[in-house]
Amino acid sequence: MITLLDYGAGNVRSVINAIEKLGESVHVAASPDEIRAAEKLVFPGVGNFGRMMEVLRDNGYVDALLNYLNADRPFLGICLGLQALFDSSEEAPGVRGLGFIPGTVRRFDVDLSVPHIGWNGIAIQKNAHLFDGMTGDEKFYFVHSYHVVPKNSDDILTKTDYGIEFVSSIARKNVCATQFHPEKSGPAGLAVFQNFLKPAAGASAPVRKSGKTRLAKRIVACLDVRANDNGDLVVTKGDQYDVREKGEVRNLGKPVELARRYYEEGADEITFLNITGYRDFPLEDMPMLEVLRQTSTNVFVPLTIGGGIRQYTDKDGKRYSSLEVASEYFRSGADKISIGSDAVMIVEDFLQTGKKTGESAIEQISQVYGNQAVVISIDPRRVYVQSPEGLPQHVIETAIPGPNGETYCWFQCTIKGGREGRPVDAVTLAKVCEQLGAGEILLNSIDRDGTNSGFDIELIRAVSEAVSIPVIASSGAGNAGHFQEVFEKTSAEAALAAGIFHRREVPISEVKAFLEEKVEIRKG
Numbered sequence: 001m002i003t004l005l006d007y008g009a010g011n012v013r014s015v016i017n018a019i020e021k022l023g024e025s026v027h028v029a030a031s032p033d034e035i036r037a038a039e040k041l042v043f044p045g046v047g048n049f050g051r052m053m054e055v056l057r058d059n060g061y062v063d064a065l066l067n068y069l070n071a072d073r074p075f076l077g078i079c080l081g082l083q084a085l086f087d088s089s090e091e092a093p094g095v096r097g098l099g100f101i102p103g104t105v106r107r108f109d110v111d112l113s114v115p116h117i118g119w120n121g122i123a124i125q126k127n128a129h130l131f132d133g134m135t136g137d138e139k140f141y142f143v144h145s146y147h148v149v150p151k152n153s154d155d156i157l158t159k160t161d162y163g164i165e166f167v168s169s170i171a172r173k174n175v176c177a178t179q180f181h182p183e184k185s186g187p188a189g190l191a192v193f194q195n196f197l198k199p200a201a202g203a204s205a206p207v208r209k210s211g212k213t214r215l216a217k218r219i220v221a222c223l224d225v226r227a228n229d230n231g232d233l234v235v236t237k238g239d240q241y242d243v244r245e246k247g248e249v250r251n252l253g254k255p256v257e258l259a260r261r262y263y264e265e266g267a268d269e270i271t272f273l274n275i276t277g278y279r280d281f282p283l284e285d286m287p288m289l290e291v292l293r294q295t296s297t298n299v300f301v302p303l304t305i306g307g308g309i310r311q312y313t314d315k316d317g318k319r320y321s322s323l324e325v326a327s328e329y330f331r332s333g334a335d336k337i338s339i340g341s342d343a344v345m346i347v348e349d350f351l352q353t354g355k356k357t358g359e360s361a362i363e364q365i366s367q368v369y370g371n372q373a374v375v376i377s378i379d380p381r382r383v384y385v386q387s388p389e390g391l392p393q394h395v396i397e398t399a400i401p402g403p404n405g406e407t408y409c410w411f412q413c414t415i416k417g418g419r420e421g422r423p424v425d426a427v428t429l430a431k432v433c434e435q436l437g438a439g440e441i442l443l444n445s446i447d448r449d450g451t452n453s454g455f456d457i458e459l460i461r462a463v464s465e466a467v468s469i470p471v472i473a474s475s476g477a478g479n480a481g482h483f484q485e486v487f488e489k490t491s492a493e494a495a496l497a498a499g500i501f502h503r504r505e506v507p508i509s510e511v512k513a514f515l516e517e518k519v520e521i522r523k524g
Contacts, residue, residue, distance in 0.1 A: 002026050002197070003038035005065075005081075007055045009369055010046035013333045015078070017297050018183040018193050032064035040197070041068060044183070045080030047370045049105065049146070050092025052080055062098065069100045069175055076196045077177030082170065083148055085177055091146055101170060103150040110163025113470040115145040115372040115439050118493060119268060119522040120168075120180075121213030122158040124205050128171040130157065130178075131205035132195050138188040139216055139522045140180035141302060142168070143335075143372045145439075147179065161212045184302050184335065186263075216522040217487050218494035219511055220269045220472060221262040221501050225255045225288065225307075233287050235502060256294045262501065263299040265508040268522055270299060271442070271496065273338065273377070274307025289332045296333030305329050306338025306377050306442075310361055322361035323368060330369065337365055338442060340377040341415035344422050347432045351424065356436060366437030371469075374440070376433040379418050380411035380426040380459065381446040394427035396462055411459055418446050426459065427466045434467050441467060442496070445475035450499060452478025455486040464491045472496050479506055480514035487519045 002019050006012045006028050016026045019042070029035050043065075045052055056062050069075060069085075083089060086097045089105035097105075108114045119139040124131055147166040150156055157176065160168035169178040176196065182189035223235045235255050259270050272295075274288045292305060309329070311322045326337045339361055346360045356363060366374045384402030388395035393410040401407055411426035430441050443463055445456040455476045464471040470493040473486045477497040486495050500506040515521050 001039060003034060003041050004028050005035060005041065005043045005061070007045065007052055007059070007061070009048075009052065009055075009330075010044065010080075010373075011296075011303075011330050011333060011335050012044055013293070013331060014183040014296050014300065014303075014335070015042060015044045017333075018190060018300060019197070021297075022190065022194055022197060024197055032060045035061060035064040035068055038068065038073070040074040040076075042076045042078070042196075043081035043084070043177075044078040044181075045084065046143075046373065047080060047368055048091060049080065049083055049089040049097070050095045051368065052084060053092070053095050053097060056084070065098060066100065069098070072173045072175065074196070075175045075177070076193075078183070079144060079179060079181055082177035082179055083146060085170070085175075086148055086150075089146060100175070101148075101150055101155055101172070102152060103148060103155075105146045105148050107146050108163065108166075112163045113468055113491075113493060115143055115370075115469070116162045116215070117143045117372060117440060117470050118218050119185075119216040120160050120162065122160055122168055122180075123208050123211055123213060124158050125156050125209055126171070126207060127204050128157050128176065129199040129204075130169070130171065130176050130192055130195050132199070133203060134188065134191060134205040136206045136208050138185075140168075140178075140182065140185040140188060140192075142180045143302070144179060145370070145372065159213075162215060165212075181302075183300060186300055189300060214520045215493075216268070216520050217515070218268040218472075219266070219483065219508055219521070220271055220494050220496040221259075221267040221508065222271045222273060222474065222496045222498040223255050223258055223502075224273050224498060225291065226274070233291065255291050258502065259295045259303075260298050262508060263301055266512055266522075267301060267508050269302045269304065269494070270295070271304040271306070271338065274305070289328060292329065292333035302335040303333055304336040304338050304375055304442075305334040306340055306375070309337050309339055309365075310342045321364065323364040326361070326365045326369070330373075336373050336375050336440070337369075338375040338377045339438075340379065343376045343378075343433055343438075344413050344415050344424060344429060346436070347424055347429050348422065350432055350436065351428075360436060362433060362436040362438055366439065371437045371439035374438045375442050375472075376430065376438045376440070377442040377444065378426050378429055378463075379414045379444045379446060381414060381418070381421070382409045383412045383421075384409045393423075393425040394462065394466075396458060398458055400458070411462070414446065427462050430463045430467050430471075434469050439469055441469060441471045443471055443474055443492075448476030451476055452500065454478065454482040455495065457486065457489050460486060460490045460492050470494065477506075480511045483511050484515060484518055487515075
């Protein structure tokens with residue numbers, strides 16, 4: 001029996017699913033005494049350091065954890081569960097951590113996108129059973145803005161490079177903790193769990209104290225999900241956002257089955273977009289929750305969900321905050337929440353007042369779950385103009401002339417599935433959303449959607465150069481070369497496709513085989 005400490009933030013379902021897939025049972029601790037009685041303890045965490053420590057103290061878990069750790073009993077911390085072991089964090093000045101490992105937690109100060117999101121390698125510093133049977137060349141999934149700085153080098157298990165060399169896991173006898181998420185790291189992550197559950201599963205991984213690791217560019221599979229005319233959830237694909245063909249909703253497969261296929265083919269992340277989510281659904285009836293639950297039992301890469309993440313009042317008059325809705329998605333298996341149309345309205349309000357309210361979905365969710373959990377999905381279309389003079393929007397000079405020979409354009413944000421244009425542009429939207437707490441941008445293009453003509457390089461370059469958070473390029477991929485082009489010509493950290501994967505026109509494995517030796521990727 002494995003005991004799991006769930007302090008109430010983040011996706012613990014995937015951790016439980018990973019452990020159960022390996023044949024173990026999991027008990028979620030409900031009291032300090034259950035922590036003290038644990039045979040093996042797993043502590044996953046995401047979000048804010050200060051809030052985590054407040055919850056641990058309010059529930060009486062701090063002394064129980066320290067008793068357990070000081071007794072040198074089997075412990076695996078994950079992400080914030082690693083950071084909790086330290087004295088303090090720059091994320092929450094004045095808040096004491098557990099202090100089991102002397103040292104602090106610092107924010108990345110690098111000329112790269114923060115958060116550090118994606119698949120990166122590890123340089124193993126000493127022998128430890130956590131990586132038994134591995135080559136040391138594996139990549140693991142990271143998503144964090146802060147990194148630990150131990151005072152004692154003897155506690156360091158692995159290091160990773162991201163602008164600087166940082167500590168990516170620690171080990172002290174039976175106590176281990178990783179900054180990366182093994183439950184989201186595919187087969188390599190499952191092997192980490194296996195080694196924690198049953199040590200000495202294979203030969204020791206090679207110690208490699210020197211040599212830099214490299215962050216992989218991510219290939220993301222996107223599944224647009226909606227109910228067809230019979231009420232069944234299907235994966236569909238639009239042509240410039242029109243998902244009907246001969247009057248019927250295009251049906252390209254069942255969401256859970258397709259997600260599992262993409263995981264097995266090597267997708268680095270999977271995104272579900274509930275494209276009817278802007279309508280009013282009582283939370284308890286949202287079928288996407290069950291899609292997430294079923295997908296997370298067999299898919300061990302990050303899952304993003306978008307559509308319907310907002311406040312609303314159900315038919316009985318009960319009000320749900322956006323945070324409550326998001327929390328249900330996280331509990332059902334989501335790792336990140338995508339906010340689309342609502343983000344446009346939030347930004348328009350901010351531009352009118354110039355003030356944060358603390359009440360928007362972006363602010364509320366990022367405050368509790370961390371900015372890495374909030375993705376902004378932008379759906380822009382080109383608006384051509386003769387000159388940038390006098391326009392409040394961010395205008396670029398374009399190499400793709402407009403219908404009347406215009407050589408300037410701006411990228412108009414849209415809402416309601418692209419049916420309504422708004423006065424705010426994509427660059428401004430991305431910048432304001434970053435200010436409000438978003439951690440990543442999913443950048444679509446109505447003009448390129450379904451065309452197979454390649455990503456809109458000018459749009460992606462304009463947005464990615466304006467923000468310091470990662471950008472996922474989307475819309476227009478038609479062949480493997482388009483992925484190489486967007487990675488070489490922009491600073492996008494990930495590229496997303498849908499239709500070419502659904503129809504098997506270009507399998508994910510073909511994209512990765514093409515990119516190998518050209519772009520840093522995660523193999524397998």
